[in-house]
Amino acid sequence: MASQILPLELIDRCIGSRIWVIMKSDREFTGTLLGFDDFVNMVLEDVTEYENTPQGKKKTQLAQTLLNGNNICMLIPGSSGPDDA
Amino acid sequence: MDSAASGIQEPFDLIRLSLSERVFVKLRGDRELTGVLHAYDGHMNLILSDVEETIMIVDQVEGSANGQNTVNIAKRKIDMLFVRGDGVILVSPPLRT
Amino acid sequence: MDDSTPPPPAPPADSLPPPPPPPTMTGSPTDFLKGVVGKRVVVRLTSGVDYRGLLSCLDGYMNIALEQTEEHVNGLVTNRYGDAFIRGNNVLYISAAEPL
Numbered sequence: 001m002a003s004q005i006l007p008l009e010l011i012d013r014c015i016g017s018r019i020w021v022i023m024k025s026d027r028e029f030t031g032t033l034l035g036f037d038d039f040v041n042m043v044l045e046d047v048t049e050y051e052n053t054p055q056g057k058k059k060t061q062l063a064q065t066l067l068n069g070n071n072i073c074m075l076i077p078g079s080s081g082p083d084d085a
Numbered sequence: 086m087d088s089a090a091s092g093i094q095e096p097f098d099l100i101r102l103s104l105s106e107r108v109f110v111k112l113r114g115d116r117e118l119t120g121v122l123h124a125y126d127g128h129m130n131l132i133l134s135d136v137e138e139t140i141m142i143v144d145q146v147e148g149s150a151n152g153q154n155t156v157n158i159a160k161r162k163i164d165m166l167f168v169r170g171d172g173v174i175l176v177s178p179p180l181r182t
Numbered sequence: 183m184d185d186s187t188p189p190p191p192a193p194p195a196d197s198l199p200p201p202p203p204p205p206t207m208t209g210s211p212t213d214f215l216k217g218v219v220g221k222r223v224v225v226r227l228t229s230g231v232d233y234r235g236l237l238s239c240l241d242g243y244m245n246i247a248l249e250q251t252e253e254h255v256n257g258l259v260t261n262r263y264g265d266a267f268i269r270g271n272n273v274l275y276i277s278a279a280e281p282l
Binding site: 093094095096097098099100109129170171173174175176177178179180 | 227229233238239240241245246247251263264265266267268269271272
Binding site: 025027062064067070 | 208209210211212213214215218224228230244271273274275276277278279281282
């Protein structure tokens, strides 16, 4: 299957567009994907961080951010995140 | 680069420059240490002497909302201590003047 | 060899090295880190604790050296450190706290 696309090729095609990142913990991010590396560490721009705490949902706005790939669980290309879904 | 002035090219330089100095170490599990740094390695395993350990014990107050917890602080002294690197969150050297 | 064709002009011996390629905006993690060293950053740990300070340097494990560091827990400053070494495994993200 030479035509099969690798998972990270899909993410590579998302560079420049919005992406929704769901962490292993109760934490999510959305932002414009600027780049990533083999560990799936990601550089995002115009970021919103969503935290689901016992005290309720919390949103944090961030500028350019390097997100550690270690704690990433899922990536949803082209989505503006939980508010969009 | 600003950091050139302080002689720090990589994060471990900060630790190297703190050898024989009293350092503050923050560990997982709400533990903090201060002690004299004798040795470290790439895992951040540490050897400290003349250590004071501070443990924060948060007790949930019965039937109260969050933020109503009492924090008990336990302290103890240890002459010589090995710290396994994977528990280390932060190391802060003494203020350089 | 056709000696009627002039040889191509030899490059001048003292020619400058080729100009560096134009700054490619690849936006990779490495590029981000190059741009952010020396700037004010927020480092958030997986525990939710924030460290705000001047990014001195970092390495491939995301071990970080910060200067003029403030520790923030739930929006309150809980500690200040002149210098701080943060072990990389605790790092959730590094975010620019000033324009790059």
